[in-house]
Amino acid sequence: MGITFSDITSSAPLVSLVLFSFLTLIVESWGKDKPVLSYWVSLLGVGVSLALSFGHLGAGIPVFGGMLLQGGFAGYCNLIFLSSAFLTILLSRGYLERMECHRGEFYILILFSTVGMMLMAGALNLITVFLGIELMSVSLYVLAGFMRKKVRSNESALKYFLLGAFATGFLLYGIALIYGTSGTTDLVAISKLFPQLSHNPIFLVGCGLLVVAFSFKIAAVPFHMWAPDVYEGAPTTVSGFMSTGAKAAAFATFLLVFVRVFDIAGTSLSQVIAVIAAASMIVGNVTAVAQTNVKRMLAYSSIAHAGYMLSGIAAANVEGETGILFYLLAYTFVNVGAFGIVSIMERQDDKKLNFEDYEGLSARRPALAVLMTIFMFSLAGIPPFAGFFGKYYVFLAAVKANLTWLAILGVLTSLISVYYYLRLVVLMYFREGDADLDHSVPRRSMIALAIAAISIVVLGLYPSLIVDLTRSFFKI
Amino acid sequence: MLESYVPIFVMIAGGVIFGVVMVKLNEWFGPHRPNDEKLSTYESGMEPIRSARERFSVKFYMVAMLFILFDIEVVFLYPWAVSFKQLGLGGFVTMAVFIFVLFLGYFYVWRKGALEWD
Numbered sequence: 001m002g003i004t005f006s007d008i009t010s011s012a013p014l015v016s017l018v019l020f021s022f023l024t025l026i027v028e029s030w031g032k033d034k035p036v037l038s039y040w041v042s043l044l045g046v047g048v049s050l051a052l053s054f055g056h057l058g059a060g061i062p063v064f065g066g067m068l069l070q071g072g073f074a075g076y077c078n079l080i081f082l083s084s085a086f087l088t089i090l091l092s093r094g095y096l097e098r099m100e101c102h103r104g105e106f107y108i109l110i111l112f113s114t115v116g117m118m119l120m121a122g123a124l125n126l127i128t129v130f131l132g133i134e135l136m137s138v139s140l141y142v143l144a145g146f147m148r149k150k151v152r153s154n155e156s157a158l159k160y161f162l163l164g165a166f167a168t169g170f171l172l173y174g175i176a177l178i179y180g181t182s183g184t185t186d187l188v189a190i191s192k193l194f195p196q197l198s199h200n201p202i203f204l205v206g207c208g209l210l211v212v213a214f215s216f217k218i219a220a221v222p223f224h225m226w227a228p229d230v231y232e233g234a235p236t237t238v239s240g241f242m243s244t245g246a247k248a249a250a251f252a253t254f255l256l257v258f259v260r261v262f263d264i265a266g267t268s269l270s271q272v273i274a275v276i277a278a279a280s281m282i283v284g285n286v287t288a289v290a291q292t293n294v295k296r297m298l299a300y301s302s303i304a305h306a307g308y309m310l311s312g313i314a315a316a317n318v319e320g321e322t323g324i325l326f327y328l329l330a331y332t333f334v335n336v337g338a339f340g341i342v343s344i345m346e347r348q349d350d351k352k353l354n355f356e357d358y359e360g361l362s363a364r365r366p367a368l369a370v371l372m373t374i375f376m377f378s379l380a381g382i383p384p385f386a387g388f389f390g391k392y393y394v395f396l397a398a399v400k401a402n403l404t405w406l407a408i409l410g411v412l413t414s415l416i417s418v419y420y421y422l423r424l425v426v427l428m429y430f431r432e433g434d435a436d437l438d439h440s441v442p443r444r445s446m447i448a449l450a451i452a453a454i455s456i457v458v459l460g461l462y463p464s465l466i467v468d469l470t471r472s473f474f475k476i
Numbered sequence: 477m478l479e480s481y482v483p484i485f486v487m488i489a490g491g492v493i494f495g496v497v498m499v500k501l502n503e504w505f506g507p508h509r510p511n512d513e514k515l516s517t518y519e520s521g522m523e524p525i526r527s528a529r530e531r532f533s534v535k536f537y538m539v540a541m542l543f544i545l546f547d548i549e550v551v552f553l554y555p556w557a558v559s560f561k562q563l564g565l566g567g568f569v570t571m572a573v574f575i576f577v578l579f580l581g582y583f584y585v586w587r588k589g590a591l592e593w594d
Contacts, residue, residue: 003566025580029587 020045038104156233174209240339280307323393359433
């Protein structure tokens with residue numbers, strides 16, 4: 001035991017982000033009411049950590065006495081979280097200034113929450129899973145209620161907090177039962193015991209409770225009730241961050257625990273997850289059709305996407321794992337971008353959030369309309385954008401794992417989703433309307449949106465870039 | 477495995493017995509001179525029955541929260557202090573990092589003016 005120097009160097013992206021979050025805290029405390037300083041420091045911190053992460057994509061190694069995995073799978077997931085945080089910070093400054101609640105704490109909380117996500121993706125111990133989830137969630141509870149003078153924002157934070165605390169209870173009870181039956185919280189040790197434990201009913205109850213807790217965090221049916229209200233009330237860029245970074249982190253842990261450690265392929269747990277996936281796809285897509293508020297539509301769409309990705313976990317094979325990892329990266333760029341545009345369109349007091357507020361946007365703001373179209377096409381899964389390949393890989397995985405019904409259901413529900421995604425595009429291009437902005441879009445927001453759009457196109461044209469990389473993580 | 481819990485069960489049983497015996501001893505041997513004040517519920521010197529619909533200043537919650545935060549974190553110092561010699565330099569450095577993080581939080585709270593009552 002004990003911490004060695006190599007532990008620190010091999011977890012450089014994590015350690016540097018922790019240090020930068022401290023630095024942001026100091027800067028924020030020192031220079032009172034100068035949130036711009038915190039903005040720059042946090043942006044620099046995420047940038048440094050992102051740059052370091054590219055050097056940590058090699059083989060994964062356990063560090064800190066086997067509590068944490070760094071590099072490989074965790075390194076790749078770090079890229080997802082850090083991209084999400086980076087774009088969210090870029091998009092948030094203009095938005096928060098317009099909404100008159102620009103405070104430095106926002107950036108500190110984004111950094112803390114990202115640290116939590118990085119811990120989750122690298123967890124080799126159930127205690128680390130818990131620590132990561134809590135660090136991420138507590139920061140997000142505060143971020144959801146960041147517009148503290150807005151009733152909707154407070155409602156969102158309170159709902160998320162109460163239900164999130166409940167989910168934490170499920171998680172802890174699950175961990176307790178797993179520890180009670182296996183005698184350890186170390187995931188590697190549990191994976192060795194799994195063949196004999198997988199018939200122990202108490203162990204299975206523990207696993208079931210973990211499924212509940214993770215399904216809550218990824219907003220999968222029937223644990224999705226919080227998502228529309230929370231996403232609607234939270235500051236729009238935070239909704240984008242929650243639906244990408246937080247969801248990706250929960251999926252990373254889900255993958256790590258249920259596919260890498262517990263080999264659930266062909267077991268009853270896989271059936272349970274398949275049913276949750278099917279329910280999420282149906283409920284998410286059908287309910288999204290009826291929405292009039294774009295934020296709520298994106299919330300239901302994010303439930304549906306959780307369903308698509310879960311079919312990769314239910315399949316529990318290499319295709320499923322690589323498919324989810326690709327999907328998560330693509331989805332991160334798409335959804336941060338989509339919520340980013342909604343945040344630009346939004347006015348004070350929840351104005352201009354409905355579908356009809358986008359009528360005729362292309363005439364006056366062609367750049368925004370084009371970007372939104374790219375995001376919507378990618379969400380709908382239309383080639384050549386990245387969303388198509390994400391869906392392709394997870395459904396392929398489902399077919400290979402004899403879950404063909406799930407893949408068929410996925411394709412059918414995707415067809416429903418095309419309706420509400422393209423409805424927005426039709427409104428922007430083929431309707432006469434007076435959709436416009438009464439403010440100029442900051443250049444940094446446009447840069448963030450452009451980064452997201454370019455990434456989607458590049459990922460869609462060269463999916464093998466990522467798939468070859470992710471496939472190498474599973475050659476153990 | 478269950479045997480290792482025996483001391484805990486003994487501790488719990490001892491606690492229950494001690495509590496019951498002490499209360500009963502008081503009841504048997506103590507003087508009984510009741511009056512209205514003594515028989516009313518003890519509520520830290522406040523009126524026990526009155527309207528609960530009062531407004532408290534948010535300052536109280538702030539102080540309570542800060543107290544609990546720092547109080548709980550300081551609890552971690554005790555196990556470290558007890559096993560200071562065994563943990564050696566590694567333990568000292570780890571604890572220094574911990575206290576540094578705690579100090580950062582304190583610094584933030586102080587600079588943001590959360591410690592000022594008015």
